[in-house]
Amino acid sequence: MNLAQPVLLDARIARKRYAERTVLADVALHVKRGEIVCLVGPSGCGKSTLLRIVAGLERDYRGSVTLDGVPLDGPSPRIGVIFQEPRLLPWLTVADNVGFAAGRRGGRDPRVAQLLSEVQLSAAAAALPSALSGGMAQRAAIARGLFGEPEVLLLDEPFSAVDAMTRMHLQALLLDVVARHGTSAIVVTHDLDEALYLGDRVLMLAADPGRLDGELAVGLPRPRDRRDPELARLRARLFDAFQRFHEHSAATAR
Known part of the structure; x- marks a missing residue:
């Protein structure tokens, strides 16, 4: 990722509350073109809520989200979303699920065949979701998320439901597909190894209220070797940061 790239997405969340609880406070998140940013943090720190705000699915907050300088006040085709579960429509074929945004016969759109080829699902185009494994279903969800050619792809723990080998x-x-399409991405994950393997930057969120508590740049070229000692060193830094956060939280609670 070229560090000189301009900022594409700029989210500034002054406050997000659910009833009397403040979930997010004073969070500033920016993503450059072609950049992958991973969000990590303890359960309940507001990672998924932040993603929903950026996606335009959560609008009751104080702050702003802009894309290329243009304010976003709701869902946009320029932002694609991939959820933790594939959420494929069971009565549609894989191809029609991928091309769903194009209407009733969206599976015939030539972009669908190209995307299915990219995620290695061409042979399953006419299959129903019930015939897919968990990994295949998530590949279909990735293709669907890219169908509208979004500039930013949001992924909320997209690989947590599959086994370790499928996850890798x-x-x-x-x-591969994000680089091919030149898409930026924000990935929410609990897996520190995943964050370091995918991300150009890893942002750490603390809880009560959710806030940015640190940032780690991953200056390793791709493709990355999972056995690289530098990844192990960066993981230790992330782990130490979380240990300090938990110790501080425990001391505050006493």
Whole structure:
């Protein structure tokens, strides 16, 4: 990722509350063109809420989200979303699920065939979701997320429901298709190794209220070797940061 690239997405969340609880406070998030940013933090720190705000699915907050300088006040085709579960429509074929945004016969759109080829699902185009494995279903979800050619792709723990080997395959696949399409991405994950393998930057969120508590740049070229000692060193830094956060939280609670 070229560090000289301009900022594409700029989210400034002054406050997000659910009833009397402040979920996010004074969060400033920016993403450059072609950049992958990973969000990590303890459960309940507001990672998924932040993603929903950026996606335009959550509008009751104080702050702003702009894309290329243009304010966003709701869902936009320029932002694609991939959820933790694939959420494929069971009565549609894989191809029609991928091309769903194009209407009733969206599976015939030539972009669908290209995307299915990229995620290695061409042979399953006419299959129903019930015939897919978990990894195949998530590949279909990635293709669907890219169908509208979004500039930013949001992924909320997209690989948490699959086994370790499938997860690694999907991580590599995601990097490949995002690079091919020139798409920026924000990935929410609990997995520190995943964050370091995917991200150009890793942002750490603390809880109560959710706020940015640190940033780690991953200056390693791709493709990355999962056995690289530098990744192990960066993981230790992330782990130490979380240990300090938990110790501080425990001391505050006493």
